[in-house]
Amino acid sequence: MxxxxxxxxxxxxxxxxxxxxxxxxxxxxxxxxxxxxxxxxxxxxxxxxxxxxxxxxxxxxxxxxxxxxxxxxxxxxxxxxxxxxxxxxxxxxxxxxxxxxxxxxxxxxxxxxxxxxxxxxxxxxxxxxxHPTQAIADLATVRLELGGVDGARVVYIGEGNNSAVALALALTRFKATELLVVTPPGYGLPPEVSAAAAECARASGSKFAETRDLRGVKGEADFVYTTRWQTTGTSKADPSWRQVFEPYRVDEELLARFSGAAFMHDLPAHRGEEVSEAVLEGSASIAFDQAENxxxxxxxxxxxxxxxx
Structure with a gap:
């Protein structure tokens, strides 16, 4: 065929x-x-x-x-x-x-x-x-939580890895969504992915932005999403990379900047690294529902x- x-x-x-x-x-x-x-x-x-x-x-x-x-x-x-x-x-x-x-x-x-x-x-x-199949599961999770994907506001914090790429290429296709990607210096989305996501956002009437400055990030969001610092099957050339990632941990203080936001993680999680135990096990976490999806x-x-x- x-x-x-x-x-x-x-x-x-x-x-x-x-x-x-x-x-x-x-x-x-x-x-x-x-x-x-x-x-x-x-x-x-x-x-x-x-x-x-x-x-x-x-x-x-x-x-x-x-x-x-x-x-x-x-x-x-x-x-x-x-x-x-x-x-x-x-x-x-x-x-x-x-x-x-x-x-x-x-x-x-x-x-x-x-x-x-x-x-x-x-x-x-x-x-x-x-990681395209991860994006389908992620958007199904958003849809189940909000009743729809249109209008969803997501703050992604961490490396611009394959899960982040799929999320950026998928979420921006829906109407009136907002995606802010917050990455450590030197670990952002590939430029061609950023360009494609921005174009999708323009076509759908959505918003897409990237920043390295986590300190200034706060406001309204429906979801805060992070992934492992060490993506499966990859390694980092910089031996000091953990020091670069440390400020990007999602802990209770960081999650509190986004009142009412649910916490997402594609798993596996390294507790105490990209996410604190309290956040992963907290009432805002839907990471294991996300995994089931x-x-x-x-x-x-x-x-x-x-x-x-």
Missing amino acids: VGCRHLISVSKLSDEELFGLVERSVEFAVRPERYRNSLSGRVVGIYFRNLSTRTRTAFSAAALRLGAGIVSYGPGDLQENTGETVRDTGEVLSRMLDALVVRTAGPDAEYAAYAAQSRMPVINAMSKEE KLHSAAAILEWCLEGN
């Missing part, structure tokens, strides 16, 4: 597709009976070369709940390790699987190589540049990718 529905980047989704995936995720969350056997007879490959708790479990559990079978691969299981190309691996798997969920923490180009064949949808479960967004993504395929 020509024209598989891959999910490699949020930027490749139309507005209708993005909004639909968020709404379908919410449907799964509020109506568990939606987990009927819509994928009965399908086989989904789950290939993770890098560590994962939430994303791997979410896609595995979602596939099973939707009636699909799964084949799981670890980092040493495929013959890429003996020199087979990614493109050839994707071609072979496409003859046997109905969809492939893959995490390598490599560049987006690697995921595009898996998707070069025309039979098997490929889902990016986190690349070096972007990865299951529902995984189901929505699998259905969408396999619809008509």
